[in-house]
Structure formats: C-alpha cells, structure tokens
Amino acid sequence: MLQPCKALKTSIGNPPNLGWTDPNPCKWEHVDCSDNRVTKIQIGSQSLKGTLPPDLRNLTSLTVLEVMKNELSGPIPSLAGLSSLQEVLFNDNNFTYFPPDFFSGLTSLQTISLDYNSFEVWEIPVSLTNATTLQKFSANGANVTGTVPGFLGGDVFPGLKSLNLAMNNLHGQLPESFAGSAIETLWLNGQNSDTKLNGSVSLLQNMTSLTQVWLHMNQFTGPLPDLSGLTGLKDFSLRDNQLTGIVPSSLVNLPGLSTVNLTNNLLQGPTPKFDTSKIRVDMRTGSNSFCLDDPGFPCxxxxxxxxxxxxxxxxxxxxxxxxxxxxxxxxxxxxxxxxxxxxxxxxxxxxxxxxxxxxxxxxxxxxxxxxxxxxxxxxxxxxxxxxxxxxxxxxxxxxxxxxxxxxxxxxxxxxxxxxxxxxxxxxxxxxxxxxxxxxxxxxxxxxxxxxxxxxxxxxKRSSRVQSPNTVVIHPQNAGDGNGVKITVTNSSVNGGGSDSHSLTSSGPSDIHVVEAGNMVISIQVLRNCTDDLAVTGRVTTKVDVFSFGVILMELISGRKALDETQPEDSVHLVTWFRRMHINKDTFRKAIDQTIELGEETLASVSTVAELAGHCCAREPYQRPDMGHVVNVISSLAELWKPAEPDSDDIYGIDLDMTLPQALKKWQAYEGSGNMDDSSSSFLASADNTQTSIPTRPSGFAESFTSADGR
CATH class of the missing domain: 3.80.10.10 (Ribonuclease Inhibitor)
Structure with a gap:
C-alpha cells in the first residue's frame, strides 16, 4: 500500500497544496482508507502536473480513482486486475496513451471518463467486455477511431445507461445490437473522420430507454423511424446529416420532449407542428424542403x-x-x-x-x-x-x-x-x-x-419576387400609412431594365406590381407577410455574447462575418469556423496567415477559438456570461503585453503613453508638428477623459452575469 502511494506522490511532483507530508498515506487529504488499505484517491481539479505511476495497479482495494481536470500527461497506467474498482475519472488532462488491457479484470467498474485528452489514435479495446457492470462510458474528444463496437449494445452490458463518444474519428453504421439496449444517453455527434457515422437511424425506434440522442454532424441517411415507443425522450438532435422523408408525427407527439434540432437535412413534407411553448425547435435552415412554413398545415x-x-x-x-x-x-x-x-x-x-x-x-x-x-x-x-x-x-x-x-x-x-x-x-x-x-x-x-x-x-394573391439590387422607400401622402411603397430597382424581372417606378393603385393597396423590371410593394403586403411587421426573437445579453464571439472569430481568421466571395458553404463565418475548429489540422489552416504561429501563440489562439465557439453556441443558454469571457481573455492579456518596445519601430511609441502623446510623437516622425483644430480638440478631450474611467472594482468579473446586464 505504501509503495504505490509514494510512487504517485513522486510522479506528480509532491505538490504542496495536497499536504501529503505524513508518512502514512491513509492520513493524506483526498485519500480514504479502510482497514489501513487505500480505497479512494480523489485529487481532481488540483492543478497537478506529472504522470501516473504503473504501481497504482497494486492498490488492490481501490474503488475510486479521480484525477480529472488537471494537467497530467504521459500514458494512463493499466489497472488490470483491480476487481474492486468502481469509478475512474481521467477526463480533462493531457494523457497520451490508453492501454488495451486496461479493463481486464475490472468486474466492478461502473463509470469511466476519458474525455478531452491528447491520446494517440486508439480503438475501444475488447477488454472492456470484462467490465460487465458498466453504467457510463464517456470518451468525448479522445481520438477514438474505428467503428462503434457491437458489444456496447449487446447483452454484455445490461446496465449501460450512458454512452458518450462525441467528437472522435468513428465511422460506419450504428450497430444492430443497440436495438433493445438500456442506453438512455447516446452522444455520437461531431465525428471527425471523412466518412463519419452513416447509414440508417431506424434502430432508434427499438431503443425505448433513450432520453437524450445527439447524432448531429454525421452522415446519417434515410427517414426518421417511428419514435412513439421512446416515451422518455427529452433531447433529440440529428442536425447536419442527410436524413430524408417527413418528420413522423410520433416524434411531434412525444410527451416529455423539450429540445428538437433537425436543421441541415434533406427532410420534406409538411412542417411538423411542435408545441413551441414547451419544446425548443430548430429545423429551419439548410437544405430541408418543407412544403409550407405553416406548421401542421397539410401539403x-x-x-x-x-x-x-x-x-x-x-x-x-x-x-x-x-x-x-x-x-x-x-x-x-x-x-x-x-x-x-x-x-x-x-x-x-x-x-x-x-x-x-x-x-x-x-x-x-x-x-x-x-x-x-x-x-x-x-x-x-x-x-x-x-x-x-x-x-x-x-x-x-x-x-x-x-x-x-x-x-x-x-x-x-x-x-x-x-x-x-x-x-x-x-x-x-x-x-x-x-x-x-x-x-x-x-x-x-x-x-x-x-x-x-x-x-x-x-x-394568397399573385406575387413575383426577384433578388433586388436597390431598395428605395417612398412615403406617400396617406394618413393611415398604407401609402408607403417600396420600389425595388435593377431586379431581373421579365428581363426589364433598371428604371425606377413608384406606382399607385386604386382602392386598398394589398399587392405589389412588377413593371419594366422593377417592383413597387405596398406596405400592406409587407404587413401581411411579416405579421404586421412583427420581429443556436428578443435582444438579450446572450445576443451580445454571440456577437462578441463572431468578433473573436474574425480576429482569429482574418475573415468577415459574411463574405459572399467565398464558396457557398463558407459564406457564413460562424458555420465555417465551427467546421474548421473541429479538427486540429483544419483549424491551423483557418488561422490568419499573418499570425506567426509558435507553440505558445497557437495555444493562446486555440483558447480564444474555443471561447468564440462557446459564445456562438446555437442555443442562448449554452453561451457563457460576459464575466466568464472577461476571465478567459484577461488571463491572456499579460501574456500578450509586449515586455519591451520593438527596436525596429521607427516611431518609438510607448504603449503606456496616452493617446494624445502617442499621436504627437507619430506626427513628429511624419514631419507634421502641428495639428489642426479638430485634432487638437479631440486630443484635449481624450486627455481630459482618460483618467475619468473608474477602475474595475475587485471581484467584478466574478460577479457579472447576464442577469446584471438585463
């Protein structure tokens, strides 16, 4: 017992914050013992570095090993033979290797988490079948490759409730053994391989225990099955696939459903009518081709x-x-x-x-x-x-x-x-x-x-709409406002020219007229089409967070938020950035080429890119508060502040100068010693107001939430 614990203490550098000074490990903080034998080691979130020693497999009474959210690296040691081990949390570290015999003899294992490590490419080993009591297997973003093993859905794991394998390199189809399994949470979204996960999702209809299904950003095809048997389903996301056919009424009528995302598929038929007062629904964009915009209205x-x-x-x-x-x-x-x-x-x-x-x-x-x-x-x-x-x-x-x-x-x-x-x-x-x-x-x-x-x-009444080049609003002399007309010029209607006409019509104006290549649209038509001009809505702080995320993406990539010179699938920066950020190689290519990428620079850019992705999450509730944003960016501010002025800078401007001082020095180098009145006035104002901005009160970032912003 003593030797494995001493080896662990040494391999992680004997960090003083753990307080492991007593010669008896059973008296250490974060370590539990029974009958003078170590049963639990719980050292997660302790800012630990170093490696884990292979001696850990000698702690034969160990039931819990928690080392998550540290900076541990190197290989994960095999724990084969620890038949008492029930919970293992390795997630959010920098481990590089996972041994194929790890699960051998782990007959009591219930939970293992391997998420977000730096593993070499690996496949889920057959030794996992030894862990017949497994309830949760989580390896999101862990560089898992191959196909989803069929044994995960068979009789081997009758108690498996949660299977999380998102953001890996898996390919192939869902194993038929999943049908009838007890899995409740299924995360297989965002695979990075070229072929991704594909094939039919028909077997979902037989996975009646499901409560959360995340299969988005893959290449699944075919129709959605009858889901009436999934009475406990709450969260259903299959966006960004190639699903076809209609949305079955069995999905619409599920009693406990709270979130549905079917955006970017090839679905057709009538727009399904979900109860949007209870269910968050997103299926509007992409290549879905619902026949009408009216939910529930038959085609x-x-x-x-x-x-x-x-x-x-x-x-x-x-x-x-x-x-x-x-x-x-x-x-x-x-x-x-x-x-x-x-x-x-x-x-x-x-x-x-x-x-x-x-x-x-x-x-x-x-x-x-x-x-x-x-x-x-x-x-x-x-x-x-x-x-x-x-x-x-x-x-x-x-x-x-x-x-x-x-x-x-x-x-x-x-x-x-x-x-x-x-x-x-x-x-x-x-x-x-x-x-x-x-x-x-x-x-x-x-x-x-x-x-x-x-x-x-x-x-509705007859109307024709083409893409306009110019839109001009013409207020008319009408007391009720219906006389306002919009003239669309230079549109390619009927091969007409570019002359602009503001046409009037007798009686109530509820149509628009196309003549000589232009359109005049009455305000009444717009009111009818937009419900009396009503307006991943309301303006909230979460909208501001999204906008800030877009700005971060612009800074990283050097691209505009909307660039119509790009290919069709890259016009929108956020969509393109999400796709490029999934893979390390493609992300590196997405970074502005003017940025000189060293290891330290790339690490900082990656941190900001991850923050941008969170800010631009599709659902507002998934976006962070600005307080969190400030904390992340402020941690990089000192790192990126120049220690010394650039010796090659001919202007010799000190970054600690005030704005007026910097501009005066710049003008001196440019040979323009005098400023005009407007410049002088502006600089005087800037100089006077510079120190009027109060410093941030202590604890500001920690206390700022979206509720404060509202």
Missing amino acids: ASQIWKGISCDSGGSITVVNFQNLGLTGTISSNFSQLTSLRHLLLSGNSLTGTIPNELTTLSKLEKLDVSNNHIFGKVPKFRQNVIVNIHGNPDIGKDNSSFTPGTPPGGSSGTPGTHSGETSSSGSGSKNTGKIVGSVIGAVCGAFIVGLGVCLYTRKR
Whole structure:
C-alpha cells in the first residue's frame, strides 16, 4: 500500500497544496482508507502536473480513482486486475496513451471518463467486455477511431445507461445490437473522420430507454423511424446529416420532449407542428424542403409534382423528366424501397447507372434515356424495363460528353432493354447526387420549391419576387400609412431594365406590381407577410455574447462575418469556423496567415477559438456570461503585453503613453508638428477623459452575469 502511494506522490511532483507530508498515506487529504488499505484517491481539479505511476495497479482495494481536470500527461497506467474498482475519472488532462488491457479484470467498474485528452489514435479495446457492470462510458474528444463496437449494445452490458463518444474519428453504421439496449444517453455527434457515422437511424425506434440522442454532424441517411415507443425522450438532435422523408408525427407527439434540432437535412413534407411553448425547435435552415412554413398545415397535391405516393405515404414514382438536371444519378434512390418508376429522361445527367438501384425489389421501370450516361448497364431483374436510348457512350468506360452538348445520341444507340438482356458488369459505385434542382435525389427539393410557389399563389394573391439590387422607400401622402411603397430597382424581372417606378393603385393597396423590371410593394403586403411587421426573437445579453464571439472569430481568421466571395458553404463565418475548429489540422489552416504561429501563440489562439465557439453556441443558454469571457481573455492579456518596445519601430511609441502623446510623437516622425483644430480638440478631450474611467472594482468579473446586464 505504501509503495504505490509514494510512487504517485513522486510522479506528480509532491505538490504542496495536497499536504501529503505524513508518512502514512491513509492520513493524506483526498485519500480514504479502510482497514489501513487505500480505497479512494480523489485529487481532481488540483492543478497537478506529472504522470501516473504503473504501481497504482497494486492498490488492490481501490474503488475510486479521480484525477480529472488537471494537467497530467504521459500514458494512463493499466489497472488490470483491480476487481474492486468502481469509478475512474481521467477526463480533462493531457494523457497520451490508453492501454488495451486496461479493463481486464475490472468486474466492478461502473463509470469511466476519458474525455478531452491528447491520446494517440486508439480503438475501444475488447477488454472492456470484462467490465460487465458498466453504467457510463464517456470518451468525448479522445481520438477514438474505428467503428462503434457491437458489444456496447449487446447483452454484455445490461446496465449501460450512458454512452458518450462525441467528437472522435468513428465511422460506419450504428450497430444492430443497440436495438433493445438500456442506453438512455447516446452522444455520437461531431465525428471527425471523412466518412463519419452513416447509414440508417431506424434502430432508434427499438431503443425505448433513450432520453437524450445527439447524432448531429454525421452522415446519417434515410427517414426518421417511428419514435412513439421512446416515451422518455427529452433531447433529440440529428442536425447536419442527410436524413430524408417527413418528420413522423410520433416524434411531434412525444410527451416529455423539450429540445428538437433537425436543421441541415434533406427532410420534406409538411412542417411538423411542435408545441413551441414547451419544446425548443430548430429545423429551419439548410437544405430541408418543407412544403409550407405553416406548421401542421397539410401539403397540397401540387406540392409533390413529380412525386407519387401510395396510401401509406411511401414514394412509388419519381418523375423528373425534362427538367434540365445535371450531375450524376444518386445511389440514394435505392433507399426508396417502394419505388416502382424512376423517370429521369431528357436531362443532362452524366456518370453511370448505380448498381444500388438493382436492389429496388419493386422497381418496374427505369428511364434514363436522352442523357449522357456511360458505362455498363447493371443487371436488373427480368421484369424491369430499362430505357437507355439516346446515351451515346452507354457501354463505354468513359464519357465523350462536353458540357453544353444537348441530350440525346446517335441512331445507333441502344434502346429499351429488360433486365435479362442487360450486361452483368459491376458498374460504378457512384454515391454522388443529382445537383442543381435535386438535392440528395430523394423527393426532389426543386420540385418541392416549385410546388411551394404554386401553392402560395393559390393561398394568397399573385406575387413575383426577384433578388433586388436597390431598395428605395417612398412615403406617400396617406394618413393611415398604407401609402408607403417600396420600389425595388435593377431586379431581373421579365428581363426589364433598371428604371425606377413608384406606382399607385386604386382602392386598398394589398399587392405589389412588377413593371419594366422593377417592383413597387405596398406596405400592406409587407404587413401581411411579416405579421404586421412583427420581429443556436428578443435582444438579450446572450445576443451580445454571440456577437462578441463572431468578433473573436474574425480576429482569429482574418475573415468577415459574411463574405459572399467565398464558396457557398463558407459564406457564413460562424458555420465555417465551427467546421474548421473541429479538427486540429483544419483549424491551423483557418488561422490568419499573418499570425506567426509558435507553440505558445497557437495555444493562446486555440483558447480564444474555443471561447468564440462557446459564445456562438446555437442555443442562448449554452453561451457563457460576459464575466466568464472577461476571465478567459484577461488571463491572456499579460501574456500578450509586449515586455519591451520593438527596436525596429521607427516611431518609438510607448504603449503606456496616452493617446494624445502617442499621436504627437507619430506626427513628429511624419514631419507634421502641428495639428489642426479638430485634432487638437479631440486630443484635449481624450486627455481630459482618460483618467475619468473608474477602475474595475475587485471581484467584478466574478460577479457579472447576464442577469446584471438585463
């Protein structure tokens, strides 16, 4: 007992704050003993450095080992054989290695936390199966790679309640063994690998114990399953995936639901009507294509132009003929298991016919005629009619297509085939998308958008809106304010010119008129569209925190908050910054190139970047108070204050000078000894007010909260 404790004391540098001076470890602070044997070591959050000794595995009566939130480094020692060990907390340190035999013999282990360390790449070891009493396994941001092990969801861990593996390098699909598991909290969000976690989320419907599901920022596909059995579900986040189909009513009607985030998917259908007085809902941005903005309002039939469904709501026909589509045929069509007719003729599609389409058991007709398809035709079932007419390069390994060439081929191009006459070649495993009008290839976002336009015209009076170049507000002589009109000039409507017209209309003005390429919109239309001009809302201190986070991102990256010269997925700084900050390599590339990055500089920039990310959290309650922001930044202020003036600075300006003194010295070097009246007045004012700013009272940062700001 004595030797392992002495080894621990030495390896962490015998820090004086622990007070480990007595020769008997059982009398040390943060150490508990029973029968003169060490049972607990709880030294978390003690600013400790150094390493953990391998001798710890000799503490055979140890039940709790807590060393979290320190600066410990080096390898984690194997604790194999400590059959009494129940809780181990290694999180928030700088450990670099995790031994694969760590869990061997840990038959009483209930909780282990490995979050946020600097591990070398590692996989969850099979030795974990020894810990059959495990209730919580947490390794967020721990550089875990590979697939999610199937044994985590099987009968091996009947008591596993919490599985947290967010922000790692996992890939592959959710293991089928998860179905029926007792897991309540599932965090698998934000994987850094190229392929991320993918596949279907259908097995969630059988994980009936779930209360919190975080699968966002992955590549999950397919529809959301029936979730009516998840009666205890409170937090459901699957944003930033590639989910398709409609939002099931079973999710909308869950009794205890408090948070739903489905932003940035490929969802369609009616906008679900959640009870927003009880549930925080975010599903507005990205490529979701809900047919209407009115939650709960059913889609009209014309919304689904080109899409036909059976009585159960399953898609049976996709008719995207002659729409001018470009890109390739997506293999994601294979997920429409009830599909009978896939009609894509008369477009400008390239690439090959995906082999995955042969798995559609109900497919009767595939029409890709008059495109630019090449390659061998996959072998479909005998009763499937495959029309490949008008594709000059069908059967060839490469395409001779030149952009701009109209669809259609020579008279010698093969025509209609059935499955029995198709070649049995392997084809190309093309996983691309039909781009342009169709996103994700499932249900056709372009068609949905067109349907919205048609349906809106039926619900409201006719209107046409184009992107304006100039907006001019014209107040009119009308007592009720309805005479105010907005003229939109230089818009590309009907190919018109750039002349501006302020048009009037007889009677109540509730429409806008398009004429000669311009629009005049009555204020009444705006009132109708904006509910009488009503306004990750209210202006609160949390909004200010978000804005400050954006400023920090601008300083780090050297980019503007909104830069339309960037590619489409990088226009918005916050979205781009979040994506770049996930990975160390991409984050380094995101830093302004004018910043000279040494180890110390990079560490400081990383600290500020992490703070910026917290400030720009999607939900206001996740953002810190400004007091916390001040504390973080103030800790860096002394580090970044120059110790000596730069000898190469020709101006020789002392940073401790007042503003007027610095400006006078600068003007002297520039040869302009005199200041004009405005400069003198400004500097005099600045000099007089410099010392009028009171110093921050003691404890200011610690006491400042958002409530004070309000």
